[in-house]
Amino acid sequence: MKVLALALAAVLAAGVAQAETVYVRAGRLVEPEAGRVLTDQLIKVVDGRVAAVGPFGSAPADGKVIDWSAYTVLPGLIDMHTHIADGFAGNSDPADALKHSAAESVLKGAEAARLTLHAGFTSVRDVGVYRGLNDVALRDAIAAGWVEGPRMKVAGAYITVPGGGGAVTGMSPDVEVPRDFRLGEVRGPEEAREKVRYLYQQGADFTKVIGTGAVLAMGSEPGQLELTEAEMRAACDEAKLRGGYCAIHAHGAEGIKAAIRAGARSIEHASLIDEEGIALAKARGVFLDMDVYNGDYIDEVGRKDGWPAEYLRKNLETTEIQRRGFRKAVRAGVKISYGTDAGVYPHGLNARQFAYMVRWGMTPMQAIQSATTVAAELLGESRNVGALSLGRFGDMIAVRGDPLADIRVLERVEGVIQGGRLVKAPGSE
Structure with missing residues (x-):
């Protein structure tokens, strides 16, 4: 049992050591749950899931920062x-x-x-x-x-x-x-x-x-x-x-x-x-x-x-x-x-x-x-997708302009992040 406990502790420690933290700075953030838009927000994603969302203060030093401050950000x-x-x-x-x-x-x-x-x-x-x-x-x-x-x-x-x-x-x-x-x-x-x-x-x-x-x-x-x-x-x-x-x-x-x-x-x-x-x-x-x-x-x-x-x-x-x-x-x-x-x-x-x-x-x-x-x-996945709130997957997109003023800006998605991984960077396609 002691060997098993040590092995489990090693696995858990490795998991913590491998935890990846990514930050996304959003110029505007559309929150469909609340039906509102926030400005200059910082979204923290740890191991693919949202860990925190709040006003941007200064650039954090404990993870990569993706700067989408010039864009409107929405959930995937x-x-x-x-x-x-x-x-x-x-x-x-x-x-x-x-x-x-x-x-x-x-x-x-x-x-x-x-x-x-x-x-x-x-x-x-x-x-x-x-x-x-x-x-x-x-x-x-x-x-x-x-x-x-x-x-x-x-x-x-x-x-x-x-x-x-x-x-x-x-x-x-x-x-x-x-x-x-x-x-x-x-x-x-x-x-x-x-x-x-x-x-x-x-x-x-x-x-x-x-x-x-x-x-x-x-x-x-x-x-x-x-x-x-x-x-x-x-x-x-x-x-x-x-x-x-x-x-x-x-x-x-x-x-x-x-x-x-x-x-x-x-x-x-x-x-x-x-x-x-x-x-x-x-x-x-x-x-x-x-x-x-x-x-x-x-x-x-x-x-x-x-x-x-x-x-x-x-x-x-x-x-x-x-x-x-x-x-x-x-x-x-x-x-x-x-x-x-x-x-x-x-x-x-x-x-x-x-x-x-x-x-x-x-x-x-x-x-x-x-x-x-x-x-x-x-x-059947409200706990995982559909919003950028605590615990959900870090799936998000970036568009130029305001989709609430012109919904067609969603036809021109500039950036895509899935589970905290940058799939498509603005200007890359």
């Missing part, structure tokens, strides 16, 4: 609806996922992860991949330090009906889709439970359910229910048993309400949400994750590049009505997280959505909170 941003692990963004070919090897997908995912981090998004929720479990591998590679990217929570695969909004579609009927692209296909409640159970066993953090049809899926209509309420409930119940939750893709009004009743923690897209759905989300504390930017990208780039007419039609049928629903949900006080569907458009442009959220009813501070404190709550 969080995008709750990305498709980083699929890698290939903005491709209109419905069968494109089958045209790349697993190795190509992994490498493109690594590139997408770096672009996302350098854009100021230090944490993301990656809400599904076509090639199952690619996202688990990418998350773990980032956590191990092999790949540069945001902290990730991943779903493993889509829970979807065969040929539905989460399936690879658009091929000839006699073409068989490989098994790793069908890991989440279900036929009935019991199979939904089994597939959810399997994905958690393989490392998933939460469950992504495709409740209704999708815009960018051939033969799938956004307003139509694809999974039954019983199937969604089975998936959500199993997810809760495994310590997770369901994020349910639902465009149609009836599908949204069925998804909420089934136990969804968040509704993805919520494009055709009605007054009853908004009231139900508010009453049950369900988050809406509404991608109000990318409809413009799909319409502009899709028309120029000749995307399928079916995609363009469905996009037009959902874009403006989604934004009107967003405005109503903001007024009703529903929890709205920052989710962009990055991957539909090029990775690294995630911050373009802020201006749309402000245009459609949020204040700039509310928009920032949606990508910090609100997103952290939905992520």
